[in-house]
Amino acid sequence: NAGVTQTPKFRVLKTGQSMTLLCAQDMNHEYMYWYRQDPGMGLRLIHYSVGEGTTAKGEVPDGYNVSRLKKQNFLLGLESAAPSQTSVYFCASSYSIIGGWTYNEQFFGPGTRLTVL
Amino acid sequence: KQEVTQIPAALSVPEGENLVLNCSFTDSAIYNLQWFRQDPGKGLTSLLLIQSSQREQTSGRLNASLDKSSGRSTLYIAASQPGDSATYLCAFNNAGNMLTFGGGTRLMVKP
Numbered sequence: 001n002a003g004v005t006q007t008p009k010f011r012v013l014k015t016g017q018s019m020t021l022l023c024a025q026d027m028n029h030e031y032m033y034w035y036r037q038d039p040g041m042g043l044r045l046i047h048y049s050v051g052e053g054t055t056a057k058g059e060v061p062d063g064y065n066v067s068r069l070k071k072q073n074f075l076l077g078l079e080s081a082a083p084s085q086t087s088v089y090f091c092a093s094s095y096s097i098i099g100g101w102t103y104n105e106q107f108f109g110p111g112t113r114l115t116v117l
Numbered sequence: 118k119q120e121v122t123q124i125p126a127a128l129s130v131p132e133g134e135n136l137v138l139n140c141s142f143t144d145s146a147i148y149n150l151q152w153f154r155q156d157p158g159k160g161l162t163s164l165l166l167i168q169s170s171q172r173e174q175t176s177g178r179l180n181a182s183l184d185k186s187s188g189r190s191t192l193y194i195a196a197s198q199p200g201d202s203a204t205y206l207c208a209f210n211n212a213g214n215m216l217t218f219g220g221g222t223r224l225m226v227k228p
């Protein structure tokens with residue numbers, strides 16, 4: 001199992017450009033998440049999905065869109081990149097809830113380092 | 118809103134020491150907590166998950182405890198090794214879908 005993979009690993013954008021980050025998982029997990037990690041701010045949830053075709057907003061969703069067309073993939077889009085979106089982006093996934101949220105262990109990908117100039 | 122604090126922010130110890138990392142939280146209505154390890158420039162590796170009904174979990178030299186009444190969790194690392202050097206993060210799940218992370222403890226184990 002590759003677990004959770006992310007592409008690309010690094011990217012540099014100019015202000016106003018758009019891009020899509022791809023997350024893939026091969027663990028048949030129902031739930032997928034996008035986080036960003038910033039110095040002094042820790043990790044914060046951007047968007048998440050509880051199943052194919054469904055998405056929901058997290059703590060810091062502004063400026064991002066997501067799609068979950070296939071169960072194994074979760075895409076994060078930046079329509080018009082801003083310097084404030086310079087960050088490290090992590091994708092995570094977790095399995096279906098059996099017995100409640102207490103079993104919901106999240107597994108993370110290696111991250112995408114994005115710089116917006 | 119859940120707030121999570123990790124103390125100390127950084128720790129340097131000689132190899133072989135037993136050490137304790139602390140994590141405190143403000144909202145005791147949690148589903149579970151996870152301890153992660155993050156190496157520089159890398160992703161997060163899940164170390165331990167403690168369910169809300171449990172008091173502790175063990176994996177090898179690692180032991181994590183949870184005390185909801187006092188709003189604390191600790192990660193105990195026995196016989197520390199240079200390979201344990203990393204940032205350790207605690208995270209609480211008290212909203213079903215969302216993990217709330219602490220700021221992390223940066224650990225350096227010197228040979």
